[in-house]
Amino acid sequence: MIETNGLAGGYQKEDILTDINLIIEEGDFFALIGPNGSGKTTLLRLMTGALEPSRGSIYVAGKPIQTYSSRKKAKMMAVLAQNSHVEFDFSVEEIVMLGRYPHQKGLIKHISPRDKEVVSEVMKQTEVYHYRDKPFKWLSGGEKQRVLLAKALAQEPRILFLDEPTNHLDVKHTVDMLQHLKEHQKNRQMTIVAILHDLNTAALFADKFAALHQGRLVKKGDLSVLKNEALLQKVYGVDIKHHSHPTLAKPQMLVAPEKMEEPNLRTLEGEVEQNEQYIHIAFPRPLRVLSNAVSGGGLQWHSHFCNFHVPKNYDCQDPAADVLRWLEDANIPAGDTLGMMTAVKLADQAFVRETIMDTPVFTVVTAGVGNAVDITENHPAEEEWQVGTINIMVFLDSHLTDGAFVNAVQSATEAKTKALADMQVADPATKTIATGTSTDSIAIAATQQGESTPYAGSGTRVGKAIGQSVYRAVTEAIENYRQRTDK
Numbered sequence: 242m243i244e245t246n247g248l249a250g251g252y253q254k255e256d257i258l259t260d261i262n263l264i265i266e267e268g269d270f271f272a273l274i275g276p277n278g279s280g281k282t283t284l285l286r287l288m289t290g291a292l293e294p295s296r297g298s299i300y301v302a303g304k305p306i307q308t309y310s311s312r313k314k315a316k317m318m319a320v321l322a323q324n325s326h327v328e329f330d331f332s333v334e335e336i337v338m339l340g341r342y343p344h345q346k347g348l349i350k351h352i353s354p355r356d357k358e359v360v361s362e363v364m365k366q367t368e369v370y371h372y373r374d375k376p377f378k379w380l381s382g383g384e385k386q387r388v389l390l391a392k393a394l395a396q397e398p399r400i401l402f403l404d405e406p407t408n409h410l411d412v413k414h415t416v417d418m419l420q421h422l423k424e425h426q427k428n429r430q431m432t433i434v435a436i437l438h439d440l441n442t443a444a445l446f447a448d449k450f451a452a453l454h455q456g457r458l459v460k461k462g463d464l465s466v467l468k469n470e471a472l473l474q475k476v477y478g479v480d481i482k483h484h485s486h487p488t489l490a491k492p493q494m495l496v497a498p499e500k501m502e503e504p505n506l507r508t509l510e511g512e513v514e515q516n517e518q519y520i521h522i523a524f525p526r527p528l529r530v531l532s533n534a535v536s537g538g539g540l541q542w543h544s545h546f547c548n549f550h551v552p553k554n555y556d557c558q559d560p561a562a563d564v565l566r567w568l569e570d571a572n573i574p575a576g577d578t579l580g581m582m583t584a585v586k587l588a589d590q591a592f593v594r595e596t597i598m599d600t601p602v603f604t605v606v607t608a609g610v611g612n613a614v615d616i617t618e619n620h621p622a623e624e625e626w627q628v629g630t631i632n633i634m635v636f637l638d639s640h641l642t643d644g645a646f647v648n649a650v651q652s653a654t655e656a657k658t659k660a661l662a663d664m665q666v667a668d669p670a671t672k673t674i675a676t677g678t679s680t681d682s683i684a685i686a687a688t689q690q691g692e693s694t695p696y697a698g699s700g701t702r703v704g705k706a707i708g709q710s711v712y713r714a715v716t717e718a719i720e721n722y723r724q725r726t727d728k
């Protein structure tokens with residue numbers, strides 16, 4: 242649909258862009274990314290024929306852009322430029338109607354029923370219909386932007402060029418605008434070429450990407466362009482990390498500014514507070530944690546770690562809300578706290594604090610085994626569970642990658658299962674050796690100090706440290722539980 246070959250161009254005989262070779266297919270949502278001054282607007286202006294190239298060629302729908310008459314071009318493409326100014330005293334509807342100009346025939350232009358229909362439809366889509374009679378100049382920046390988009394859509398173009406279209410728009414209108422554009426792309430095969438500064442928005446809505454840097458096209462392709470952290474670092478000059486969107490199969494980018502000075506946690510000396518209701522471990526700064534805890538679970542950062550005692554008949558309708566309430570009652574900052582719960586007496590806890598294979602590890606375990614389960618055996622679908630949970634928190638002075646966190650959970654689980662086997666903890670239903678209990682929780686928390694390690698399985702020092710520490714702590718906690726309950 243759009244093809245540039247060896248394209249160069251700029252202003253006052255000085256080239257801003259050099260050797261741009263790009264193919265934008267029909268129906269693409271194509272995002273141009275790059276820092277300020279990298280040449281994105283210049284490229285857009287060359288592609289729309291607003292600027293003459295100094296070298297190379299631009300083909301649109303198979304024909305050189307220069308061969309299009311202005312009327313034909315206006316039927317083919319619409320442009321929503323950056324900071325478009327409309328000075329006249331037009332109403333919103335009149336401005337949008339200007340978009341129909343290329344479709345109107347004859348010397349004296351008449352507004353046809355079709356023009357009216359399209360104009361109202363696009364005003365509704367862009368949510369400007371209700372102020373169609375207002376003077377344009379009375380509108381806010383974001384409202385004006387939506388009116389100008391409506392005007393561009395009224396042109397019914399095959400290609401829509403957008404220069405920072407979400408400028409001035411709030412979150413809702415940004416999403417709405419891009420959602421509408423996406424529908425136009427899908428339902429009408431409209432090609433969209435958009436300059437987008439917000440990489441996260443680009444990741445959500447665009448399918449193809451081209452990164453410009455100092456007037457050169459340094460990368461083009463699919464979402465892999467945005468996942469290329471080294472490329473983004475080179476282009477933008479800041480550290481940008483990507484992670485996955487929680488509900489969509491899309492990456493999201495996070496800027497990582499240089500780290501501030503933080504307290505050193507080499508000794509892992511978290512403050513421990515314990516009473517009948519909870520065990521609370523507090524660190525002077527957050528640790529990176531992977532956990533299935535009821536509150537603050539997933540991969541997060543937390544400074545506070547709590548294990549709450551609940552009665553055996555605890556009504557677990559909304560455990561996360563309960564934990565938040567208990568944290569508030571105990572004056573522990575909920576936004577920075579991981580919260581587990583157990584019906585086991587907290588006094589049976591085990592604290593194991595050691596340096597194993599050069600890795601400082603602190604493991605906190607509460608264990609009840611009334612609910613022990615051999616996960617490899619068949620059980621009736623609906624079972625009456627008794628109270629009993631093994632809650633494990635492992636604090637490490639180590640720097641783990643996300644993958645290593647998963648490895649660490651694996652290492653801790655293997656150690657727990659070995660402890661249950663050595664202590665002959667049986668599944669009461671199957672009478673076989675239990676592998677865990679039905680409601681176990683785990684948290685692996687790391688200081689993220691020092692060099693990062695990609696593995697934490699049994700073949701690594703940190704994995705062995707986790708294994709030994711968890712084994713000792715689970716064994717001790719079960720011994721304490723057995724002594725008290727006689728089980």
Ligand SMILES: Nc1ncnc2c1ncn2[C@@H]1O[C@H](COP(=O)(O)OP(=O)(O)OP(=O)(O)O)[C@@H](O)[C@H]1O
Pocket residue numbers: 252253257275276277278279280281282283284
């Ligand atoms: N009309 C002009 N005359 C001379 N130089 C210009 C003109 N417009 C832009 N430039 C220069 O061209 C270079 C690229 O500008 P361009 O607007 O294409 O960058 P951009 O990537 O769109 O930047 P931004 O993200 O800031 O909008 C800049 O150095 C700019 O100063």
